[in-house]
Amino acid sequence: MSSAITTGFTPQAKARPPRAPGENYLNVAFGVKSWLLTTDHKRIAILYLVTLTILFFIGGAAATVIRLNLMTPNGELVPADTYNKLFTAHGIIMVWFFLVPVVPTVLGNFLVPMMIGARDLAFPKINLLSWYVFTIGAIITLWALLAGGVDTGWTFYTPFSSKYARTNVIPTMLGIFISGFSSIMTGLNFIATMHTMRAPGLTWWRMPLFLWAHYAVSVIQVLATPVLAMALILVGVERVWGVGIFDPELGGDPVLFQHLFWFYSHPVVYIMLLPSMGITSEVITCFARKPIFGYVFIVWSSIGIAVLGFLVWAHHMFVAGQSVYSALIFSALSYLVAVPSAIKVFNWTATLYKSSIAFETPMLFAMGFVALFTMGGLTGLFLACLGVDLHVHDTYFVIAHFHFIMVGGAVMGYMAGLHFWWPKMTGRMYSDFLSKLAALIIFVGFILTFLPQFVLGYLGMPRRYHVYPPEFQVLNVMSSAGASILAVGYVLPLFYMLWSLYAGKPSGPNPWNATGLEWQTPSPPPPHNFDETPIVTTGPYEYSMEESALVH
Amino acid sequence: MSTNHAVLAHHFENLEQQRETATFGMWIFLATEVLIFGAIFTCYAIYRLRYPLDFEAASARLNILIGSINTIVLLSSSLTMALSVHATRVGRQQMLLTCLLLTILLGGTFLGFKVVEYYEDYKEKLVPVLAFDPDEWTKVEGVEAPIQPQHVQLMLVFYYIMTGLHAAHMIVGMGLLIWLVIEARRGWLTPVRYMPVEIVGLYWHFVDIVWIFLLPLLYLTGTHHPTDLHF
Amino acid sequence: MSGPIMPTWTYYKVFAALIALTLVTVYVSFLELGPWHTTVGVLIGVVKASLVGLFFMDLLHSSKASWLAVLASLFWLVILMGLTLSDYLTRHVLEF
Numbered sequence: 001m002s003s004a005i006t007t008g009f010t011p012q013a014k015a016r017p018p019r020a021p022g023e024n025y026l027n028v029a030f031g032v033k034s035w036l037l038t039t040d041h042k043r044i045a046i047l048y049l050v051t052l053t054i055l056f057f058i059g060g061a062a063a064t065v066i067r068l069n070l071m072t073p074n075g076e077l078v079p080a081d082t083y084n085k086l087f088t089a090h091g092i093i094m095v096w097f098f099l100v101p102v103v104p105t106v107l108g109n110f111l112v113p114m115m116i117g118a119r120d121l122a123f124p125k126i127n128l129l130s131w132y133v134f135t136i137g138a139i140i141t142l143w144a145l146l147a148g149g150v151d152t153g154w155t156f157y158t159p160f161s162s163k164y165a166r167t168n169v170i171p172t173m174l175g176i177f178i179s180g181f182s183s184i185m186t187g188l189n190f191i192a193t194m195h196t197m198r199a200p201g202l203t204w205w206r207m208p209l210f211l212w213a214h215y216a217v218s219v220i221q222v223l224a225t226p227v228l229a230m231a232l233i234l235v236g237v238e239r240v241w242g243v244g245i246f247d248p249e250l251g252g253d254p255v256l257f258q259h260l261f262w263f264y265s266h267p268v269v270y271i272m273l274l275p276s277m278g279i280t281s282e283v284i285t286c287f288a289r290k291p292i293f294g295y296v297f298i299v300w301s302s303i304g305i306a307v308l309g310f311l312v313w314a315h316h317m318f319v320a321g322q323s324v325y326s327a328l329i330f331s332a333l334s335y336l337v338a339v340p341s342a343i344k345v346f347n348w349t350a351t352l353y354k355s356s357i358a359f360e361t362p363m364l365f366a367m368g369f370v371a372l373f374t375m376g377g378l379t380g381l382f383l384a385c386l387g388v389d390l391h392v393h394d395t396y397f398v399i400a401h402f403h404f405i406m407v408g409g410a411v412m413g414y415m416a417g418l419h420f421w422w423p424k425m426t427g428r429m430y431s432d433f434l435s436k437l438a439a440l441i442i443f444v445g446f447i448l449t450f451l452p453q454f455v456l457g458y459l460g461m462p463r464r465y466h467v468y469p470p471e472f473q474v475l476n477v478m479s480s481a482g483a484s485i486l487a488v489g490y491v492l493p494l495f496y497m498l499w500s501l502y503a504g505k506p507s508g509p510n511p512w513n514a515t516g517l518e519w520q521t522p523s524p525p526p527p528h529n530f531d532e533t534p535i536v537t538t539g540p541y542e543y544s545m546e547e548s549a550l551v552h
Numbered sequence: 553m554s555t556n557h558a559v560l561a562h563h564f565e566n567l568e569q570q571r572e573t574a575t576f577g578m579w580i581f582l583a584t585e586v587l588i589f590g591a592i593f594t595c596y597a598i599y600r601l602r603y604p605l606d607f608e609a610a611s612a613r614l615n616i617l618i619g620s621i622n623t624i625v626l627l628s629s630s631l632t633m634a635l636s637v638h639a640t641r642v643g644r645q646q647m648l649l650t651c652l653l654l655t656i657l658l659g660g661t662f663l664g665f666k667v668v669e670y671y672e673d674y675k676e677k678l679v680p681v682l683a684f685d686p687d688e689w690t691k692v693e694g695v696e697a698p699i700q701p702q703h704v705q706l707m708l709v710f711y712y713i714m715t716g717l718h719a720a721h722m723i724v725g726m727g728l729l730i731w732l733v734i735e736a737r738r739g740w741l742t743p744v745r746y747m748p749v750e751i752v753g754l755y756w757h758f759v760d761i762v763w764i765f766l767l768p769l770l771y772l773t774g775t776h777h778p779t780d781l782h783f
Numbered sequence: 784m785s786g787p788i789m790p791t792w793t794y795y796k797v798f799a800a801l802i803a804l805t806l807v808t809v810y811v812s813f814l815e816l817g818p819w820h821t822t823v824g825v826l827i828g829v830v831k832a833s834l835v836g837l838f839f840m841d842l843l844h845s846s847k848a849s850w851l852a853v854l855a856s857l858f859w860l861v862i863l864m865g866l867t868l869s870d871y872l873t874r875h876v877l878e879f
Contacts, residue, residue, distance in 0.1 A: 120563035122573045188580045195848050196573040197563075223859045226584045230591035234713070243680050243709045245595070250702040256598060259867045260591055310862050314870065326870035528562075572846060579849045583856035590860040597864060598871050604818050611820075620809045624802060631798040634839040641788050757840045761832045767805075768824020772812040775820065 019531060024427070024524040039124035040527060045110035046425070047131050052102050053494070055138060059093035060490065062086050067449075067483040070476045075466040083466035084151035085167070091154030092145065096176050097138050099410055100268055103275030104186050104221075105134075107417045108214050110425060112190055114518035114525065115208050117199025117534040122192040126185050134182035141175025144168040153464060155265070158246035158257040162238040170239060173232045180225045183271075187221030190214050199517070201536035205299075208516055208540040209292065212299045213278025216306035220267045220274075224310070228264035231257060255320050262313035270309040272406055273373070274302060276413020277344055280366045283416050284348050286514040287363035288355035291541040294347040301340035308337040318389045327386060334384035341377050345370060356545040360512070361432070364439035365416035372408025372446065376401055379454065394464075397457025400450045408446055415442070415493070422497065423511045427523040428504030434496040442489035448482025515542055559745050571747040578751040582758050585721075589762055592717070596710050596769060599703075606703035609689065612774030613678060614711065617781045618669045619771035622662050623763065629658035630760045636732075637753045640746040648749070649736050655756070656729050659722055666719055672783065679712075680705035711770050718766060721759045728752045786844025797838045804831050 025042045035043060066086050069077040078086065109127065113120050121127050144150065150172045152161040161169050194215055198207070234245050235257065244250020246257045285292050292298065314322055314330040348370055357363070379401040382388045392398065423429055452475040457463075461472050468476065510519040521530050564570040600607050632654040639648035677685045686701035732752055735741050741749055808827040812820060836842050842853065 118563065122563075123577060124561075124563065184581075184584050188577055188584070191580055192573050192577040195576060196569055219855070222580055222584050223587050223855065226588035227591040227863065230588055234592075234595065237709070237713060241681060241709070243705060244702060245706070245709060251599075251603065251700060251706055253598070253602075255870075256595060256867075259870065260595070263591075263863055263867075310859065311866065314866070322870045323873040323876065325873040325876060326866075329866075329869060533565075572848075576846065576848050576852070579845075579852035583852045583859075586856035586860055587863070590863055594864050594867050597868065600821065601868075601871065608818070608820070616809065616812065620805065623805050627798065627801045627805065630801075630835060630839050631794055634794045635791060637841075638788065638791055638794070754840055757835050760839075761835050764831045764835070765825065765828045768808060768821065768828050772808060772824045773821045774812075775815055775817070776812045778813060 019526050019528070023526060024522065025527050026426075026524050028527045037128075039120070039128050041109050041113050041121050041124065041127060042425075042525060042529075044127050044131055045106050048101065048105040048109060048134075051131070051135055051138070052098055052106060055093055055097045055142075056102075056490075058142070059090055059098055060487065062090035062093065064483065064487060066090060067480040069466060070468070071480050073468050073470045073473050073476075078466070080466045081151060082149075084153075084464070085145070085149030087464060088150045088153050089145045092141060092150070092172065092176070094406075095154055095265075095268070096179060097141065099272040099406055100183060101134060101179075101186070103279070103410070103414050103417065104190070104214060104217055104271075105130075105182075107279070107414070107421060108186070108190065108217075108275060111421065111518055112193060112211065112214055113197070114521070114529050115211055115516060116194065116197060116202055117517050117530060117536065118193065118197040119528045119530075121189045122197055123185075123189050127189055130182040130185035130189075133185070134179050137175040137177070137179030137182065139175070140178065141172050144171035144175060155261060156232075156235060156257075157261075158235060158238075158254045159248065159252075162235045162246050162257075170236055173236060177229055177232045180229050183221045184225050187218035187225075190218040191222065199534050199536055202517075205296070206536055206539045208278075209281035209295070209298050209302070210275075210278035212302050213274045213281075216302040217271050217274045219306050220271050220309065224264040224267045224271075227260055231260035231264070234260075255317065255322060258317050258320055259314065262316045263310070266313040266316065267306075267309045269402070269405060270305050272410040273413075274305060276369060276373075276410050276417070277302070279413045279417035279420070280348060280369050281344075282514075282516070283362045283366040283420050284351055284370075285541040285543060286420075286512050287358045287360055287366075288352050289358075289543045289545045289547060290351055290355040291539075291543060292347065293350035293353075294343075295539070295541075297343050298347050301343040304340035305337065308333070308340065312337050312384075315384055315389070318386060319393050331384055331386045335381065338377060338381055338384075341373075345374055345377075359436075361430075361435040361439055362416045362420035362512075364436060364443075365412050365419060368439065368443045368446075369409060369412040369416060372404050372412060372443075376404025376409055379404065392457055394462055395457035396453040396461050396463055399463050400453035400457060403450050403453075408450070412442070412446075415439070418493075418497075420512070421518075422500070423507030424518060424523045424525070426501060426504070427507055428500045429507045429511065430493075430500040430504055431496045434492060438489050438492040438496070441485060441492065445482050445485030445487075445489050449479050449486055450482070452476070452478045452482075513547060515540060567744065571750075574747050574751055575754070578754045582754065585758060585762075589714075589717070592710070592714055593765070593769070596714070599706055599710070600769075600773070603700070603703040603706065605697075606699050607707045608774040609697075609699050610678075610704045610707035610711075610774070611770060611772070612776055612780075613676065614771050614774075615669050615672055615780075615783070616771050616776050617783060618665050618672075619767055622665050622669075623767050625658050625662045625665070626760050626763050629655045629662070630757050632658065633753045633756045637746065637749050640741050640749045641743055643743045645736065645739065645741075648741060649733065652729060652733050652736060656726060656733070659726050659729070663719060663722055663726075666715065668783070678708055680708050684708075714766055714770065718759065718762050721762070725752070725756050725759055728755065786841055789838075789841070789844075793838060797834050801831055801834055 025040055035047065038044060065078065066083070069075050069083060075083065148168045150167045150169055152165050152169060156169070156173065194211060237243070238245045238247065244252040246252045246254045248254060281292055281298060312330060312334040314326060315334045318327050383392065383398065383401060419435060456472055456475050459472070461468055507523050509522050517534055517536070520534065560567055560570060564573070632651045636648055636651040636655065639651055673679060674683050677683050684705065689699050689701045689704050690697060729752065732741070732749060735748060804827055808824055811823050816823065842849065
């Protein structure tokens with residue numbers, strides 16, 4: 001093999017089960033039962049992939065109706081209360097049932113054991129259980145959203161949610177509560193796996209950055225999710241029992257709910273983002289043919305984001321009635337969290353500097369991630385500034401900002417990762433032309449959808465209204481037009497990826513000529529990942545520019 | 553060596569790795585639990601600081617005798633749980649079974665007392681909305697007291713949510729203990745495979761620790777009189 | 784690592800200390816301490832919880848990873864309580 005592959009194989013103590021030639025995790029067993037009762041992390045990743053793709057398009061459908069309604073100032077398409085239910089459904093599905101789980105449960109599940117050279121995650125049964133728990137939660141919430149709907153917004157602010165709302169608040173929250181346990185199980189599994197199951201020689205400081213990102217994510221999942229669970233329980237108790245935990249008339253404090261809610265829901269943004277950052281580090285090094293610039297800094301910035309991300313939550317509440325001193329503290333801390341994010345962007349840029357870049361599809365998505373995330377991050381600094389936030393709070397400026405982070409950042413990164421590891425997961429290559437076209441369409445559509453919203457917000461258009469003054473129509477039509485382009489960009493991969501399963505060229509074990517343990521085993525991988533436990537002798541990203549990334 | 557392979561899952565290299573992973577997994581789960589209870593403790597702390605007199609008045613009415621007895625019962629169950637782990641590790645099967653059954657018995661005693669206590673609370677009109685008399689809180693011996701009945705209710709709501717959540721954890725723990733008894737009777741808990749007892753023990757002790765904090769926060773926050781020592 | 788097996792009398796001694804501390808904390812609740820009941824009670828609780836954690840849960844002989852989980856959970860608990868209280872304790876200091 002070439003010098004780019006630096007990890008060797010040596011036999012070790014416990015023998016692996018023998019494998020028939022050509023046997024892989026997909027063809028080792030067939031039938032519905034072999035999927036629904038599997039404990040193989042790779043198959044569970046596929047289960048999640050199917051579930052989450054369905055949920056993504058349901059959440060996207062809600063967004064489509066929202067954007068169609070906003071084509072005209074009077075909102076003729078749907079009545080106001082339906083509109084409220086639509087943006088609530090869009091937020092709830094996209095946040096809890098797509099963005100939070102998507103990268104850890106699909107790519108993380110598939111790759112964490114492979115990247116550390118293990119046969120499976122530490123707790124394979126808990127991994128399967130997490131999928132069931134997630135699916136049950138998703139079904140309950142979807143049912144609640146479709147049969148009547150919820151109009152509280154995805155944030156469930158009290159006392160509206162706890163006292164006045166007459167919609168399906170409790171079933172929706174129940175589904176979210178249940179799916180939270182799946183998030184905890186995934187995080188717990190990853191932490192335990194990375195601590196105890198790394199291959200011989202794979203020290204902490206040799207771990208790929210994808211793993212470090214998932215470690216940081218898992219910490220957030222394990223420590224933030226329970227607080228949301230408690231907040232939801234308290235709202236439920238208040239609704240059912242009629243007591244006043246968050247009701248000011250009975251001595252409660254509605255802002256307390258916001259504290260608990262954002263203690264989870266701010267770090268949750270980093271649950272969405274950190275894995276995509278990890279993906280970007282993997283993709284950029286591979287297609288730039290250079291080792292990552294400042295590995296240690298990127299590791300510590302991941303950990304830094306996981307910790308600092310917990311110290312900024314009340315910047316969502318600057319106008320909610322918290323104390324002025326507290327607002328000052330949270331404003332200052334919010335600026336601080338920009339530091340580790342910026343470190344990452346600088347390091348990716350420095351990695352690209354004087355490298356030999358191949359603009360393959362995953363690379364296009366990854367560069368889209370860096371560009372859009374940077375814009376989203378910088379506008380986040382505007383919002384962290386107390387004075388500016390008073391002006392743009394609850395306007396489309398906020399909407400544009402967090403969509404740049406969550407869609408431009410997290411989803412772009414997910415697309416990069418999916419395109420990067422698709423050949424590994426399926427053994428097939430997708431259409432080069434169509435996938436590059438999709439990357440381009442998504443980027444253009446995204447910019448056209450959300451850039452006008454910054455302007456709208458700055459001009460004062462509030463979020464969550466189903467009508468708006470006629471002078472905002474041009475910008476809103478631009479945004480809706482962009483959304484339709486974006487929709488095409490998201491549907492396109494569905495077709496060429498499914499098509500690749502039937503007609504795609506076989507990819508071979510390592511189509512991108514990438515380093516990393518996951519590429520040193522056949523595609524699709526055998527049931528136990530490796531025929532022999534690998535032994536790692538060097539750090540990640542030992543790329544050299546003499547070699548091309550184009551093997552396929 | 554053959555027995556080792558029977559209990560070693562396919563994806564671990566050896567038993568030590570498997571045991572360490574399981575124990576560590578339980579510790580991570582407990583970290584989650586700390587934050588679950590931490591969230592409600594935070595809410596409690598905020599209202600405790602905001603309405604100090606109301607919280608103290610409500611606390612003084614809770615049944616300190618049952619609360620204290622239950623503390624001792626639960627600490628004893630922690631002792632027998634710790635002894636169960638010890639018995640497994642030294643391979644004393646009979647002692648293991650005895651200790652596990654004692655732990656279940658003590659846990660059951662705790663829950664039994666809890667049911668009695670809830671019933672007493674109901675009779676004493678200490679259940680917000682359902683059985684509650686606002687007038688008895690506003691006047692102390694005919695004098696206007698600076699206490700708002702709805703703030704007393706707030707304290708009582710926390711009492712029910714916190715003890716209820718704790719009791720739910722106890723019930724789960726009892727289920728786990730029954731599973732351990734079945735395993736122990738089959739002779740599957742040995743010095744080589746003592747991990748199940750260890751991780752259930754960690755969970756049980758954690759639930760005990762939660763109660764250690766519930767006792768002062770709920771029962772002992774108000775000033776009691778020795779005459780309160782009755783069922 | 785499998786830690787050393789502690790002799791049973793360690794558990795009995797810890798148990799005796801726990802019972803003694805329980806009796807103390809219940810006794811204190813009969814004194815006229817006003818708002819300080821909670822403080823005293825929680826401090827005694829911290830001692831008791833540490834005893835349970837160190838001996839019954841065998842943290843004394845646990846791996847560094849287990850300590851990491853414990854310390855992380857306590858650290859995040861401090862963040863949750865501390866920063867939330869930073870709002871409530873300064874609510875009426877300066878209003879606008």
